[in-house]
Amino acid sequence: MANTKKVAAEVKEVAKETAAKTKAAAKETAAKAKKTATKAAAKTKAAVEKATEKDVVFVEFADKQLDIAVLVEAAKADYKAKGHRAPKAVKLYIKPEEGVAYYTVNDKGDADQKIDL
Structure with missing residues (x-):
């Protein structure tokens, strides 16, 4: 014990x-x-x-003011909404006379890849 x-x-x-x-x-x-x-x-x-x-770029025309960063994000959102993965980078082509901005992803695009201004 x-x-x-x-x-x-x-x-x-x-x-x-x-x-x-x-x-x-x-x-x-x-x-x-x-x-x-x-x-x-x-x-x-x-x-x-x-x-x-970050620097901010605006385009002004016909009594409109466009924030380029906002347009880029809108293009990315549009691309994603069309069933694609969110792109890392886009190229934006603003056409004020048409009231749209076209975009490409990986240097590929079509007429459907556009956003209204």
């Missing part, structure tokens, strides 16, 4: 040590996660700020 009490005491001590190590590891992991999240938030904030600092 004395031997059983001794083993039980040793097991209890090992359990305490394991619990202490686990608690310390959990604190360390939480600190690393917080640091990583803080860095990620800072990078995201910087990316958003950079994205909002």
